[in-house]
Amino acid sequence: MTALVHYRLDGQLALIGLSRPPVNALGQPLRAALLEACERAAADPAVAAIVLHGANGLFSAGADISEFGSEASSAAPDLPGLLVRLTRIDKPLVAAIGKLALGGGLELALACGYRIGEPQARLGLPEINLGLLPGAGGTQRLPRLIGAESALNMILSGKQVDVQHAHLMGILDRLADNPETLIEQACVYARELLAQGAPAQPAARYPSPAVDLPEGFFAGFRAEQEARWKSRLAPRLVLAAIEAACLLPLEEGLAREQDLFRQAEASRQSAALRHVFFAEREAGRIPGIDPALDMRPIAKVAVIGAGTMGGGIAMNFANAGIPVVVLEQKSDALERGLSNVQRNYEISVKRGKLSQAELEKRMRLLQGSLEYADIADADLVIEAVFEKLEIKQQVFRTLDEVCKPGAILATNTSSLDVDAIAAVTSRPQDVIGLHFFSPANVMRLLEVVRARRTAPDVLATTLKLARRIGKLPVVSGVCFGFIGNRMLEPYAREAMRMVLEGASPAQVDGVLTGIDLNMGVLSMLDLAGIDVNYLVRQANKAAFADDPSYCRLGDELYAMGCYGQKSSFGFYHYEGRQRLDDPTVEKVAERLAGELQIPRRSLAPQEIHDRCLFMLINEGIQLLDEGIALRASDIDLVWINGYGFPAHLGGPMHYAEQLGLDQVLDGILRLQASLGSHGQRWFKPAPLLKRLVAAGRTRIEKF
Numbered sequence: 001m002t003a004l005v006h007y008r009l010d011g012q013l014a015l016i017g018l019s020r021p022p023v024n025a026l027g028q029p030l031r032a033a034l035l036e037a038c039e040r041a042a043a044d045p046a047v048a049a050i051v052l053h054g055a056n057g058l059f060s061a062g063a064d065i066s067e068f069g070s071e072a073s074s075a076a077p078d079l080p081g082l083l084v085r086l087t088r089i090d091k092p093l094v095a096a097i098g099k100l101a102l103g104g105g106l107e108l109a110l111a112c113g114y115r116i117g118e119p120q121a122r123l124g125l126p127e128i129n130l131g132l133l134p135g136a137g138g139t140q141r142l143p144r145l146i147g148a149e150s151a152l153n154m155i156l157s158g159k160q161v162d163v164q165h166a167h168l169m170g171i172l173d174r175l176a177d178n179p180e181t182l183i184e185q186a187c188v189y190a191r192e193l194l195a196q197g198a199p200a201q202p203a204a205r206y207p208s209p210a211v212d213l214p215e216g217f218f219a220g221f222r223a224e225q226e227a228r229w230k231s232r233l234a235p236r237l238v239l240a241a242i243e244a245a246c247l248l249p250l251e252e253g254l255a256r257e258q259d260l261f262r263q264a265e266a267s268r269q270s271a272a273l274r275h276v277f278f279a280e281r282e283a284g285r286i287p288g289i290d291p292a293l294d295m296r297p298i299a300k301v302a303v304i305g306a307g308t309m310g311g312g313i314a315m316n317f318a319n320a321g322i323p324v325v326v327l328e329q330k331s332d333a334l335e336r337g338l339s340n341v342q343r344n345y346e347i348s349v350k351r352g353k354l355s356q357a358e359l360e361k362r363m364r365l366l367q368g369s370l371e372y373a374d375i376a377d378a379d380l381v382i383e384a385v386f387e388k389l390e391i392k393q394q395v396f397r398t399l400d401e402v403c404k405p406g407a408i409l410a411t412n413t414s415s416l417d418v419d420a421i422a423a424v425t426s427r428p429q430d431v432i433g434l435h436f437f438s439p440a441n442v443m444r445l446l447e448v449v450r451a452r453r454t455a456p457d458v459l460a461t462t463l464k465l466a467r468r469i470g471k472l473p474v475v476s477g478v479c480f481g482f483i484g485n486r487m488l489e490p491y492a493r494e495a496m497r498m499v500l501e502g503a504s505p506a507q508v509d510g511v512l513t514g515i516d517l518n519m520g521v522l523s524m525l526d527l528a529g530i531d532v533n534y535l536v537r538q539a540n541k542a543a544f545a546d547d548p549s550y551c552r553l554g555d556e557l558y559a560m561g562c563y564g565q566k567s568s569f570g571f572y573h574y575e576g577r578q579r580l581d582d583p584t585v586e587k588v589a590e591r592l593a594g595e596l597q598i599p600r601r602s603l604a605p606q607e608i609h610d611r612c613l614f615m616l617i618n619e620g621i622q623l624l625d626e627g628i629a630l631r632a633s634d635i636d637l638v639w640i641n642g643y644g645f646p647a648h649l650g651g652p653m654h655y656a657e658q659l660g661l662d663q664v665l666d667g668i669l670r671l672q673a674s675l676g677s678h679g680q681r682w683f684k685p686a687p688l689l690k691r692l693v694a695a696g697r698t699r700i701e702k703f
């Protein structure tokens with residue numbers, strides 16, 4: 001028997017252990033080995049029942065994602081066919097679920113007649129996150145086990161459930177006492193089944209899964225969710241598959257699921273989401289840094305500044321059980337900051353997301369202070385003070401004096417020169433940028449800015465710590481705005497300029513939300529603060545001095561005190577949570593266009609799309625060429641997790657590849673020619689883009 005599967009007999013039982021570390025992904029070789037083992041057990045008259053388990057303690061994380069989109073995905077034995085074969089073995093199969101049963105892993109367990117799980121195991125059908133639906137019977141067998149509505153919710157959410165929950169839902173028949181006794185208890189269970197003369201497959205609990213559903217359930221559900229799903233394909237296919245489970249006999253339902261699955265697998269959206277899956281794992285690998293490098297211990301953190309950002313940053317550590325000191329200059333600012341944190345936690349308690357006891361525990365981990373002496377023993381200090389280089393440098397001079405040797409000194413700057421901040425200390429090797437996104441306790445992205453002299457162990461430690469506090473860290477080099485805000489600059493510039501030329505903010509934003517961005521760029525600036533954006537521009541204004549139209553609309557709104565949502569006026573007018581078009585903005589744009597002699601006209605959606613997105617993409621490619629980003633997929637992660645770029649488009653770099661790099665280059669050159677002096681000044685293709693197209697390359701990579 002191949003090493004991918006362990007096979008052993010225990011009396012009348014055949015124990016079959018999946019052994020393909022790290023997660024028993026059900027790629028073709030493992031499927032073949034599993035089938036062979038099961039056939040052997042089926043054919044052996046001495047075997048009365050089969051216990052299927054993960055030989056390394058973990059059951060299975062599902063199909064091998066790297067096979068999707070290639071022939072290997074459906075190479076014999078394919079997973080759906082293999083599972084149908086298991087359901088036809090006339091001996092009871094018990095799935096002993098350790099650690100994880102996800103996707104095809106859970107479907108494998110569902111094909112077994114009986115399931116037992118250990119207390120730490122988690123179960124789920126996360127295919128939706130990959131733009132897929134369960135494609136090995138999950139959409140047909142799960143509704144028959146737990147009812148159509150529960151199955152639909154579980155598959156659409158993609159969330160994992162714990163064993164207690166899975167037991168209550170009816171997915172698990174039994175709970176083992178602990179991981180160590182799982183296999184033994186699975187064997188006991190199998191013997192009991194044999195003693196009872198239990199059938200190989202028990203009768204379905206919900207032979208008609210739709211039995212409890214109200215009339216018109218599916219049409220109603222679809223209508224309710226349409227807007228939220230935007231243009232996503234997978235949720236619609238999931239719904240169709242569950243509907244099929246309700247309407248068709250099992251065999252036909254399985255065939256229908258196959259059709260729907262193939263449609264999903266072949267879609268651009270699934271390719272994009274699979275790209276994102278691997279991008280997230282790749283982001284943690286830093287060339288030249290040994291993963292086995294010794295980390296610096298982080299037992300205590302300090303945050304300088306108790307403003308919205310500082311408070312949010314501190315919450316991340318308290319949430320992860322790490323003590324954190326928040327330092328402020330004045331006691332009223334400190335009290336305000338800490339009570340904001342408390343209020344945030346209280347909202348979570350009210351929403352049922354946090355217990356009162358947990359709130360109290362987290363607040364106990366947060367200590368306020370007015371004295372730098374209190375942070376002398378911190379292992380990591382994160383500065384979150386006003387975004388001005390001189391102020392931040394002053395803070396770092398003080399940190400250099402008070403902090404213990406070896407402490408990591410981080411700045412939360414969103415754009416400033418981390419090398420210039422590090423340079424005022426006597427220990428630049430300990431300085432790094434940690435750019436949290438607002439709200440810092442919610443947003444998953446963390447830009448980790450590696451300064452020129454940042455030590456490898458400082459980088460490695462912060463990357464590991466970021467994962468510990470639930471963030472997705474992406475490494476950036478030093479430049480104005482790093483990866484995210486530097487790309488935002490030309491993107492926002494074009495949006496503002498197009499309003500001068502005659503588009504309304506709603507038109508510009510509408511094109512962007514039309515391709516499923518969470519928010520148009522102008523709405524985003526209103527949310528982030530037109531004042532904040534203005535001040536960032538001031539810090540870099542020499543770079544744009546030769547264009548009098550440069551972000552003029554933003555400057556003018558700033559001068560008028562229209563700071564966006566916080567002042568109820570910005571690119572839009574806000575009444576409560578409602579965003580309305582503002583005729584004043586139109587008038588201001590008209591006046592500025594007159595002053596700058598910019599002719600006004602109507603702009604087609606395609607032009608809006610190309611000007612915003614091609615400039616975004618072009619800047620990303622330039623960043624890669626400069627080595628600010630390590631890889632194109634890192635840029636995608638920044639924009640998906642920090643700026644609401646839809647994951648099902650794969651991020652701006654992947655989107656550009658889907659559009660065709662030659663198309664992007666042609667578009668930029670066309671705009672360069674058609675937009676007069678504006679086009680000449682700004683629509684310059686990145687040299688790397690030109691090189692890639694000239695070489696006939698279709699992927700964005702440095703070369």
Ligand code: CAA
Pocket residue numbers: 022023025061062063064065066079100102103104105107126127130132133134135136138281282
């Ligand atoms: N296929 C291929 N590789 C996988 C995999 C899968 N299903 N799941 C994890 N891996 C790989 C990862 O790429 C990673 O590889 P590297 O070390 O080379 O980067 C390694 O396993 C460990 O994964 P993580 O770094 O993510 O480790 P973790 O402990 O943080 O998380 C996990 C483990 C929860 C299983 C997570 O990897 C995960 O969520 N995996 C995806 C699970 C999933 O979506 N399953 C459904 C697949 S689709 C399907 O099954 C369709 C169907 O119906 C037939």
